[in-house]
Amino acid sequence: MQRRLKLEILLVLAVTFGTSGLRAIFRLIDSLQKAPLNQQTTTIHDAASTVPWLDLALQATSALSLFAWGGLAWYLLDEHWRWPTWRDLARGAGFAALIGIPGLALYVAAVHLGLSKVVVPTTAAVQIPTSLLWSFANGFGEEIVVVMYLVTRLRQLDWKPWQFIGASALLRASYHLYQGVSAGFGNFIMGVIFAWYFHKTGRVWPLILAHFLIDAVAFIAYPLLDLSWLGI
Numbered sequence: 001m002q003r004r005l006k007l008e009i010l011l012v013l014a015v016t017f018g019t020s021g022l023r024a025i026f027r028l029i030d031s032l033q034k035a036p037l038n039q040q041t042t043t044i045h046d047a048a049s050t051v052p053w054l055d056l057a058l059q060a061t062s063a064l065s066l067f068a069w070g071g072l073a074w075y076l077l078d079e080h081w082r083w084p085t086w087r088d089l090a091r092g093a094g095f096a097a098l099i100g101i102p103g104l105a106l107y108v109a110a111v112h113l114g115l116s117k118v119v120v121p122t123t124a125a126v127q128i129p130t131s132l133l134w135s136f137a138n139g140f141g142e143e144i145v146v147v148m149y150l151v152t153r154l155r156q157l158d159w160k161p162w163q164f165i166g167a168s169a170l171l172r173a174s175y176h177l178y179q180g181v182s183a184g185f186g187n188f189i190m191g192v193i194f195a196w197y198f199h200k201t202g203r204v205w206p207l208i209l210a211h212f213l214i215d216a217v218a219f220i221a222y223p224l225l226d227l228s229w230l231g232i
Contacts, residue, residue: 002157008076009153013171016069016145021174028177028184031117037180042117047127059130066141073149084205092209095197099190100214110182117180131219139211146172147194148204161199168195 013019031040048058074081110116146168154164169191173184194207 005153005157009150012073012076012145012149016073017142017171017175021171021177024175024178028180031178031180036114037117038111038114040117042179056130059133063133063137066137070141070144073145077149077152079148082205084209088203088205089209091203091206093213095193095206095210096213096217099193099210100217103186103190103214103218106182106186110180113182115180115182127219132216135212135215135219136208138215139208142172143194143204143207143211146191147198147207151195151198155199161196165192165195165199 010018031037034040047055048062049055107116111118150168150171151164154167159167169188172191172194173188176183176187194210198204198207
């Protein structure tokens with residue numbers, strides 16, 4: 001049974017965020033060979049086409065992959081579907097404030113110290129609905145796979161809490177490294193908090209909603225931050 005679970009975990013991570021993490025690590029290594037990170041730019045969310053309706057269609061198709069990853073992990077766990085409650089929304093908003101506000105401050109500091117790339121704005125009007133779509137898709141896919149699925153499966157393999165919480169946090173940190181070292185650090189802290197919360201409560205919807213709110217604000221707020229006072 002344990003051998004089958006280990007193989008299942010490897011396969012799920014190989015087709016989802018494990019591969020994304022490896023790709024992000026290689027992208028960071030490549031970026032470090034070029035110039036200081038704060039002299040480089042990255043776009044968290046960019047248009048897929050200059051034609052609005054094609055952009056929306058392509059973005060929706062890509063977001064579908066994230067929903068599918070989360071749905072697959074949920075299916076493999078054989079968990080009953082639970083709809084979010086108002087309490088989940090309130091807790092999600094609390095988590096978003098707890099993590100999102102310091103995250104913005106960390107981003108500004110990291111750019112100043114050369115530990116993060118500069119996030120450039122996306123100007124297409126259609127980016128507003130697609131950004132919201134991506135925000136929810138990210139939250140749904142990541143929190144179910146990286147927290148709900150991974151924590152549950154590693155717990156079934158008799159891992160200790162500090163081990164599966166650390167593994168979940170490291171995985172989350174890895175696939176954000178393309179943005180810079182600070183993104184990995186910040187997401188590791190977020191991963192510890194989220195994995196610990198799920199371990200204690202078994203609730204994933206507050207995490208999905210918090211992730212949605214954090215990303216929705218980040219897609220809009222990060223590019224609008226005025227970093228000219230940093231000489232950037």
